[in-house]
Amino acid sequence: MTIKAINVRNQFKGTVKEIIEGPVVSEIDVQTPAGIVTSVITTRSVHELELQIGSEVIAFVKSTEVSIAKL
Known part of the structure; x- marks a missing residue:
């Protein structure tokens, strides 16, 4: 599968x-730089994507809200 474009x-x-x-x-925990x-994805998707420890992936983060708290 090749991703040609994504927004x-x-x-x-x-x-x-x-x-x-x-x-x-x-x-799914993904180690990134x-x-x-x-x-959190469906278990069905884990199997369909054949994810396993060491698989190379891209984590796409899109959110309409980001919350913060002052320490």
Whole structure:
């Protein structure tokens, strides 16, 4: 599969570090140069994408809201 164009500005290339698989959704930790990005996707998608530890992926981050708290 080749991605020709996508309208997401925040893209982080990395490798899958950990997969916590659940019956419906799974948690995927991706190690990027900026740190770890965690995604929650369907377990079905994990299998269809054939994700495993060490897989090279791109994490696309698109959000309509970002919250912060002062420490």
